[in-house]
Amino acid sequence: MTEQRVQQRNWAGNFGYRAERIAHPRTVAELQELVAGARTIRALGSRHSFNDIADTSGTRAALNLLDPAITVDAENLNVTVSGGTRYGTLAAELQRQGFALHNLASLPHISVAGAVATATHGSGDGNGNLATAVAGLELVTADGGILTARRGETTDFDGMVVGLGALGIVSSVTLDIEPAFHVAQHVFEDLDWERVLENFDDVTSSAYSVSLFTDWSGSTVGQAWLKGRVSDPGVVAGRRDFFGGTPALSARHPLPGVSGSNCTEQLGVPGPWSDRLAHFRMEFTPSKGDELQSEYLVPREHAVDAIRTLRKLSGVLTPLLLVSEIRTIAADRLWLSPNYGRDGIGLHFTWRQDQPAVEAVLPLLEAELAPFAARPHWGKLFDGGTAAVGPLYPRFDDFRALAGRLDPAGKFRNRFLDYAVFGS
Ligand SMILES: Cc1cc2nc3c(=O)[nH]c(=O)nc-3n(C[C@H](O)[C@H](O)[C@H](O)COP(=O)(O)OP(=O)(O)OC[C@H]3O[C@@H](n4cnc5c(N)ncnc54)[C@H](O)[C@@H]3O)c2cc1C
Known part of the structure; x- marks a missing residue:
């Protein structure tokens, strides 16, 4: 095991971890020993969260030196990977073996365990977030023991994912897989906002995964990214008009002025799911880098009203924004998933890196979205604490009780959890 005392920042650089030290266990046994001997400890994924969720006052356990240990069970259609494995590594290996995950986030750089822990999602009316693919977990618990849980076998499983x-620290995770499939990605530009809102269900169901990019100003939606499974009936290929939008003639990046070559292949060229479902390529910096992010998950029935509300706030939002993205996510049963019990949309904000200005606007944004029962993304910037967040989750108290049972001394607690989950 290697240990360092360096101060480290998150990927966006807006947060400096306060942890005393960082340890890199090379085996699960080393991880168990580390956890057992720690006063306070947290797992660190690939550091892509924008808040202090991954911080601790004690030891950060980075799992990037664990063997990815990608084990495919072709008969039962699942794959098991170690806690530090990144989606990009996993996706390439699954594709090589002829298998696929149901979806990916916008970037493949993130760790599976870290993404699952925060209910990270991609898009698609029928696609649950990435955590919904979890069929099993192996967890190093506060006493250094190993707890394994499988979907359907324990009543707490839906709370653990x-x-x-x-x-605890997820040392390995088992995910559902399916046979590999091909995807073609089309980008349309300058869709008519009113037509999009009047036909919202038709827009979001027009491909396996649909993303809309906007800065909320003006009368058009900047871009629509449509990722269609090649085997599905093609509803967009060859279309010259998509709700008032026209096909992009070269590769696009969601951010104005950034090269489309950083992005997964577009222009309808079919290719493996592993090279199309994310927006950004593994070998490039995803998004911009110099940015902040927030996101709110809103039930499907409020989608159009919530979007209309944000359009009216353009005067406040647009000057602070690089871009916003609207995606759809299917309902699930995972207790702290922002998609718990409801199909919904994600209203995402990629902000300019001006933290005081962003923090000043978040209370207003949350007040405007409160009538729509908007749940904040756990890994991005938000304002409301436990009193605001808790009532949005029917199983919130069950989760707190589960955490109390598994971690009675609060070894995995940190400032983020105290503020957003365990506050009064
Ligand atoms: C450019 C960019 C694009 C993004 N795009 C999307 C997107 O498309 N969709 C979306 O939903 N989100 C998106 N996000 C947010 C991101 O997916 C989440 O913040 C995610 O949690 C990051 O994973 P990570 O591995 O970096 O986790 P970290 O930020 O390192 O940690 C997040 C949490 O996971 C916990 N954790 C990590 N590993 C383990 C483990 N082994 N066991 C237990 N807990 C663990 C940490 O303790 C912490 O609580 C994006 C972020 C960036 C920077």
């Missing part, structure tokens, strides 16, 4: 790092 989106665990916010509060229940």
Whole structure:
């Protein structure tokens, strides 16, 4: 095991971890020993969260030196990977073996365990977030023991998956897989906002995964990214008009002025799911880098009203924004998933890196979205604490009780959890 005392920042650089030290266990046994001997400890994924969710006052356990240990069970259609494995590594290996995950986030750089812990999602009316693919977990618990849980075998499983790092350190995770499939990606530009809102269900169901990019100003939606499974009936290929939008003639990046070559292949060229479902390529910096992010998950029935509300706030939002993205996510049963019990949309904000200005606007944004029962993304910037967040989750108290049972001394607690989950 290697240990360092360096101060480290998150990927966006807006947060400096306060942890005393960082340890890199090379085996699960080393991880168990580390956890057992720690006063306070947190798992660190690939550092792509924008808040202090991954921080601790004690030891950060980085799992990037664990063997990825990608084991495919072709008969039962699942794959098991170690806690530090990144989606990009996993996706390439699954594709090589002829298998696929149901979806990916916008970037493949993130760790599976870290993404699952915060209910990270991609898009698609029928696609649950990435945590919904979890069929099993192996967790190093506060006493250094190993707890294994499989979907359907324990009543607490649905509470353990989106665990916010509060229940233990995931040493391995088993995910559902399916036969590999091909995807073609089309980008349309300048869709008519009113037509999009009047036909919202038709827009979001027009491909396996649909993303809309906007800065909320003006009368058009900047871009629509449509990722269609090649085997599905093609509803967009060859279309010259998509709700008033026209096909992009070269590769696009969601951010104005950034090269489309950083992005997964577009222009309808079919290719493996592993090279199309994310927006950004593994070998490039995803998004911009110099940015902040927030996101709110809103039930499907409020989608159009919530979008209309944000359009009216353009005067406040647009000057602070690089871009916003609207995606759809299917309902699930994971207790702390922002998609718990409801199909919904994600209203995402990629902000300019001006933290005081962003923090000043978040209370207003949350007040405007409150009538729509908007749940904040756990890994991005938000304002409301436990009193605001808790009532949005029917199983919130069950999660707190589960955390209390698995971690009675609060070894995995941190400032983030105290503020957003365990506050009064
Ligand atoms: C450019 C960019 C694009 C993004 N795009 C999307 C997107 O498309 N969709 C979306 O939903 N989100 C998106 N995000 C947010 C991101 O997916 C989440 O913040 C995610 O949690 C990051 O994973 P990570 O591995 O970096 O986790 P970290 O930020 O390192 O940690 C997040 C949490 O996971 C816990 N954790 C990590 N590993 C383990 C483990 N082994 N066991 C237990 N707990 C663990 C940590 O303790 C912490 O609580 C994006 C972020 C960036 C920077």
